[in-house]
Amino acid sequence: MVSCFLKSILLGYNSALKDAERIQSIFAAKEKTISKQGVSVVTTARLHMGFFDLNGGLGRKFGSLGVSLDKPSTSLYAYLADRITANGPGAERALKTAMGISRTLELPHGFHIEMREAIPEHAGLGSGTQMSLAVGAAISTLFGLDLGVREIAVLTSRGARSGIGLGTFATGGVIVDGGRAADTDVPPVIARAEFPPAWRILLMFDRSSSGVHGAHEIAAFRQLPEFPADSAAELCRYVLMQALPALAEHDLPAFGKAIRQLQWRTGDHFAPAQGGRYASPLVSSILQQLESQGVDCLGQSSWGPTGFAIFADETDARQVLEALESQFCSNQDVQFLLCKGYNSGAEVSSCSID
Secondary structure, eight states, X not given: OHHHHHHHHHHHHHHHHHHHHHHHHHHHHHHHHHHTEEEEEEEEEEEEEEEEESSXXXXXXXXXXXEEEXXXXXXXXXXXXXXXXXXXXXXXXXXXXXXXXXXXXXXXXXXEEEEEEOOOTTSSSOHHHHHHHHHHHHHHHHTTOOOOHHHHHHHTTOOSSOOHHHHHHHHOXXXXXXXXXXXXXXXXXXXXXXXXXXXXXXXXXXXXXXXXXXXXXXXXXXXXXXXXXHHHHHHHHHIIIIIHHHHHTTOHHHHHHHHHHHHHHHHHHHHHHHTSSSSOHHHHHHHHHHHHTTOSEEEEOTTOSOEEEEESSHHHHHHHHHHHHHHTTTOTTEEEEEEOBOOSOOEEEEEEOO
């Protein structure tokens, strides 16, 4: 009788133990699911088509025009974790940005950033700004901080000279920023226009070269001679009275004329720092070839080496792309990418991480 009693106790104990283990496993699974509730951020590259006031005689310097592209992209997932970690393409840069934000804001918890895609670095496509804003937006959403683009830019020291990347992250489209005054934290966006949906943008990459960046870029701006005030005045007129109206009327030849003026004058001004009007001799030769063929709108994005050409429709763009791919099929350094303008800002959304 005693043995039966003990047996029943043992059976009950084992059953309770199994129930406890089952409950713990349920909570563990639930905790794992909760910890993988995170944030997805997708943002795209931008073209920086040129500065229009490098003189600064009116108290504001730089001022620039650029456009958001639908590709290439920077894409990441972020979720709370024990430590701050990152993996995937561009993870080192993402981690450095994340650690800096965490230290400044004294965040109470770690998190993991899983990079899925990253815009090529030092190609003139705004990879650093888009990475910083994407990481900042993810952290802001994870911790409920409600940080705006300007606040993230200040936190991550972006927008030193140009507000184009900030504007494209926020709204996409064609962005004009107003440059910097003495007390400006980030250059303000002063105009935005829709990029015509039928137009196509052909990018030209030189994988053997990289654009001026970092300390070299800072030194270049310090060493360049003063930009002529009359040239700055003309470029401002080209932007206000030609580029922006041409976009509104989908007039590519007129838009291209304004962009070529920005490219020629600023490119020649930067030539001592980048080795010529364009940074890459290879891209320069392609641009000269396209110009001789009557392409209306072309140039180099930022410090390059990436070049671009804009076409009125996909048919024209693909004809040129196929001809260039055939011409350069044996050159492994040259790469082409056909893309569109992107008239929306970055996508930031809650998600579940598998």
